Amino acid sequence: MNTPNTPPEPHLATGDIPTVRAGTIPPATASRLGLYLRELQHFLRGGTETIKSTALGRRLGLSDSQIRRDLALFGEFGKRGVGYNVAGLVGALRKALGTDGQWNTVLIGLGNLGNALVRYRGFQQQGFVLRAIFEAEAAKFGANLTDTHINGVPVYDVQRLEELLPGLNVQMAILAVPTTAAQGLVNRLADLGISGILNFAPVSLSIPDSVQSVDVDLAVELQRLAFAVVNAAPR
Amino acid sequence: MNTPNTPPEPHLATGDIPTVRAGTIPPATASRLGLYLRELQHFLRGGTETIKSTALGRRLGLSDSQIRRDLALFGEFGKRGVGYNVAGLVGALRKALGTDGQWNTVLIGLGNLGNALVRYRGFQQQGFVLRAIFEAEAAKFGANLTDTHINGVPVYDVQRLEELLPGLNVQMAILAVPTTAAQGLVNRLADLGISGILNFAPVSLSIPDSVQSVDVDLAVELQRLAFAVVNAAPR
DNA sequence: TAGATTGTTAATCGATTAACAATC
DNA sequence: TAGATTGTTAATCGATTAACAATC
Incomplete structure (x- = not known):
């Protein structure tokens, strides 16, 4: 696998696994694909x-x-009387x-x-390579900016976003900046031609x-949990 | 607001805002409640x-x-020709x-x-108070455990989970431990009578x-974004 | 009163489930 | 062949949308 220092290929779909026509996957199924992949990779490792x-x-x-209905969209990986081929499904889901x-x-924002x-291993494991970090407060990571690495x-x-991003061949940005800075950075990233933003x-x-874009709001997730607890069937 | 050092009251619903009967809120609406609250609090601050x-x-x-259909579940906060009362809705949604x-x-796991x-302000702001942190590797936070605070x-x-948790009057745990440790801690927390787990x-x-429980899987969120980018309508 | 916006209904749309024939 | 499990259909269920009467 490429390291962040060797310029990697841009994302390109490989052609060797049966494809599902884009738009063929219903939204509800699409929202479960990542979970299917995680579990199947778990079984594959085992x-x-x-x-x-x-x-x-x-x-x-x-x-x-529901599992059968979802997986049938990818065809070919189930055998009646037997089950689904784990390795094949992993490939099809990744595709x-x-x-x-x-x-x-790129990661924007080097706060908590x-x-x-930056240190989360799950991203790299799934094929997401962090090429650079952009941060507003220089004091946080030492004086000599050009030589700082994390x-x-x-x-x-x-x-330096406008100066450097075009050379990094980046498709996605992870936005972990204060609320007040977020919209401005979305505008700048959009102008620079970014394709996706994961917003925290x-x-x-x-x-x-x-x-x-995909939003992850940790407080909203905790509220979701509170709601589930308060509305749980009495035990 | 209570600090983590003054034992707070356990969660108790206040009776002064019209309640929606539990089970009355459809799941799809429930999943949007946190977002409504966040936006309405934004307007309230403004x-x-x-x-x-x-x-x-x-x-x-x-x-x-969809907004009208959802908010009508809480009754009374809309005026025809005018709009919805922001402050009233904020109260009703929080309830x-x-x-x-x-x-x-409590937070379990003091890794990245x-x-x-621990330092995220959004939790405290929404009424979630962190009473204690439990971590497996003592070396990470110094030798003298009993006096360490973050x-x-x-x-x-x-x-010391079994020894200390019962005295902390805790309803929820935030689980940020390695994958291999997660299930064991779920079992221990369940035995200790916890009501909710936010699992990372x-x-x-x-x-x-x-x-x-509510799961937050950051890699799955990034995959969701990849899917959205790959399947975006051609521009 | 006139204009605006909610609350609510009926119609549409999409997702899930149950069941079973197909087939490994 | 007998047993098991998928693939797929039809039925059910739930969510969203469009439209408009009610009403501020």
Whole structure:
């Protein structure tokens, strides 16, 4: 696998696994693809060669019926009387998710959360390569900016975004900046032609059509949990 | 507001805001409640007294029709020809979410992510109070465990979980431990009578009926973004 | 009163489930 | 062949949208 220092290939779908026509996957199924992949990779690591819809459903809290309906979209990987081919499905899901290739990313914001994300191994494992970090407060990472690295990833002042991003061949940005800075950075990233933004700022952003985004709001997740606890069936 | 050092009241619903009967809120609506609350709090801070369904919908990327249908569940806060009372809705949503009171929480795991979460201000702001941190590797936070604090929150060895948790009056745990440790801690927390677990470990956990859980898998979120980028309508 | 916006209904749309024939 | 499990259909269920009467 490429390191952040060797310029990697831009994302390109490989052609060797049966493809699902884009738009063919219903949104509800699409939202489960990442979970399927995670579980199947778990079984793959454990050496399991086939998995039944009931077993996968039990682990994920989904019905066997739903598993079969979802996985049938990828065709060919189930054998009646036997189950699904784990390795084949892993490949098909990675292709469907677009993570069969490599994605170059940048992190914007090196606060508490940003620092944790740089060191998070789960991104690299799934083919997301962090090429650079941009941060507004130089004091945080020492005086000599050009020579500063964290976890092997170079750290730059965010003022240099327009100067440096075009050379990094980056498709995605992870936004971990204060709420007040988020919209401005979305605008700048969009102007620079970024394709996707993973946003951790707890604010609704205005995003142009040319950019896709996913929001992760940790406080909202904790509220979701509170709601579930308060509304749990009495025990 | 209570600090982590003054034992706070356990969560108790206040009775002064019209309640929605539990189970009355459809799951799809429930999943949007936190976002509504975040946006309405944003308007409240800005001094906006009323908000129209079209304006709220535009910000959240939802239809005005859906906003009206959702908010009508809480009754009384809309005025025809005018809009919705922001302050009233904020109160009603907090009550519906169960975050009108205070929740005591513990953090398990003081790795990269755990460290970021301790310092995250968004939790405290929404009424979640971190009472203690439990961590497996003592070396990480100095020799003298009993006197170690981070951000004012005491840090303990996770071996002392059974000894200390019962005295902390805690309802929720935030789980930020390695994948391999997660299931064991779920079992221990369930035995200790915890009500909710916010899980950051990228693994499907087996959770007893007495415990509610919400999973946050950062790699899965990034995959969601990759899927959205790959399947975006051509521009 | 005139204009605006909610609350609510009916119609549409999409997702899930149950069941079983197909087939390994 | 007998048993097991998928693939797929039809039925059910739930969510969203469009439209407009109610009403501020």
